Amino acid sequence: MYLYDDLDRTLVAERVAEFRDQVARRLSGELTEDEFKPLRLMNGVYLQLHAYMLRTAIPYGTLSSAQMRMLAHVARRYDRGYGHFTTRQNIQYHWIKLAELPDAMADLASVGMHGMQTSGNCVRNITTDQWAGVAPDEIEDPRVWAEIVRQHVTLHPEFSFLPRKFKIAVGASSHDRAALRIHDLALRLYRNGAGELGFEAMVGGGLGRTPFLAKTIKPFLHKRDILSYVEAVLRTYNEFGRRDNIYKARIKILVHELGAEAFAKEVEAEWQNIKDGTLALDPGAFADIASRFHYPAYERLDDSPRELTDARRADRLFDSWIGNSVIDHKVPGYAIVTLSLKPEGGTPGDATAEQMDAIADLADRYSFGEIRVGHEQNLVLPHVARRDLLPLWRALDAIGVATPNVGLVSDIISCPGLDYCSLANARSIPIAQEITRRFRDHNLARELGRLHVNISGCINACGHHHVGHIGILGVEKNGEEFYQISLGGKGDEDAKLGTLLGPAVPYAQVADVIEDIVAAYVELRERPDELFIDTVKRTGIEPFKERVYAAR
């Protein structure tokens, strides 16, 4: 993972000092809320229903055990003993007091963490695949590129007051695990026909009120040009993005209104002016950033150690967990382990301070001190020796993060919703909790196969419901909570927006409806291993619609 040096630390420390001063000026009245609000947003401080919320960036989802311990400390010392991992690889604390925020931020800064760029009209946390650096199908570690771009856009003097937020994702494998096409700008590293390594640049993705999938505006960009091209995109957006209406201010609207081709031309014209200037990435600069990424000293290990095969045979539960939560690693003898933060009846993505501390210890013991956060709101231990899987599983199970439901119907992605969020129209967490109860039988869930359920409590779509296999959107009707259900969304390289199933369903019926949809799938699928999403694609939504609305 990337190791902060004195320069990085100084930048963060100076930022904390500035915020401390801004908080003091707010509390003394020298700054009005109107003046303070954009400043606190630039540090990731929101005001929610019950309290301030601090969003802390976890750059490209990578954490050291020391950082995880600090997240636990902040939860314990300044919050109510837990934190929430988000769909953008960040963490949120829901109960922090304004006056204590500078201290919390100073504590986080001591391990190189901060809330910069997690809010406001600037470039946000750059996300990537939670298996970056260890996935077998990856071309190169995308996190190095995410870091290069991150440094460039952090507190950028020209791009800190954009028309609206700007989200960037970087990917480097043919199977897209970073949901590239729902981002404002996506950079996909690949090898072209001539064998050269470079980026496909896509712009204009985004969910919310007007969902769009990103369009390719630059099919191939040489690595040296990445910063100048990002600069050209941001400058074009800064100049021409709409500022008259916040619901029309994202770059997706600009791309839509101009047309992707016209937009690409504008960017290209600007880029031609700067591509050979100071932003051209020379090999020295790249090497410097790359050198700060430390990779484990992997041992040469047996890929099928005897203790593992024996244990799988002896323990059905362990075997089931292996089959669900453990993925092949690019290094033989190792594995990528997903820690499910979706226990039955739990809040998706939440972890207690105790769990965080325990996971930090397990990371030190079994994963070279490294943890990842996925946009599916689960955690990952990316470097586990296969011979250690049994003791690791026992320890994970003991702290409640070994539910074998990764990628299954009860592995729900959900925003915090009306229980926390001032933008919400309806609750999302209780809906998720009830669905996990209905599908608590792991054999059944496994039998159903990969099935992504996404829940958003309002049209801002922080739960990414548009790209859920089953998407659930909370709305308000006459003071009551209702939910629109959609089917067939996908967030991967074959990205698609879901189709609305029918009229919105009241709160008390949502879990029943999900059960009906699943029952319809089981009836309709051609073979047991035809995935839900493929059945929907094949049959369309009509048969599901009939089944769900027949009795309602």
Place this chain on the structure above:
Amino acid sequence: MPLVKAGRIVDDPYVRALDDAPIPDGVPVIVPGPRFLADASELVARDAPVGVLWPNDRRAAELEPWLGDLALIALVFPKFRDGRAYSQARLLRERYGFRGELRATGEVLRDQFQFLIRAGFDAFEVKKQADARVFTEAAARFSVFYQPSTDGRLPALRHRLRGGGPAVKARETL
């Protein structure tokens, strides 16, 4: 609205001649963009310096033919959240090589000072007296920057490649 230059509050030698107001002789004058373009050759032929107040929704490139004649360009932040003038400033300084006074007007608050300096502004019509007074301190708040920019400070990357040490100013700023 106090004017800050070189870290100090100074009197403004420029007179604003908006709309159809007659342009006084022999004094530095700031003229709105459309008016400037309409009368450009006359205005730049004056004895006294001429400046233009350029709107934030027009391309800075339009001023290129006049950059050698303009003593001042004032750019606008209608709300401090509207960051278009940062792009205009950088283009004027870095692409078109404008060397005159680049003034930030509109809603200019202390928390933007460093962004403004790094984008190339060297004069500031500061909204609040209190902010104007602490300009130098506020402007020095950060010593480390990731990006190359107009104020000549080395970005962090270049520092590391040179062998570390805290970031220093590559040339005198204000």
Place this chain on the structure above:
Amino acid sequence: MTSPLEQKIKITGPIVVTANRVGDGAVVYRRADGDWTTQLDQAAVTADAAAAREMVQAAVADDLRAVGSYIAPVTLTRDGGVRPGNLRERIRLAGPTIDFPGAARDPAQTGKQAAHVSLR
């Protein structure tokens, strides 16, 4: 529960003025004496549009102590109590309708009708 940030001001019954306290973001209600309280039953209640407008304007101006002031509906009980007038306000007063992680959980529970039950 449409976010009040998007609502037009419409007074069709008794209301209070509510906001978040600057120091800690806690939910507070405007009192008749202009102070703020976390106790809903101490809030100033009115069903008069002009009074409501005045109250919220004064609250908005009280930027030092409270932020995001708006008008929220309440219902009055027969014994003179004041209750939140919709789910959003119920949640703001009583807190999230779910347990925090780590709280003891009853595995026998199903489909809790949280809308009608306050967990705190």
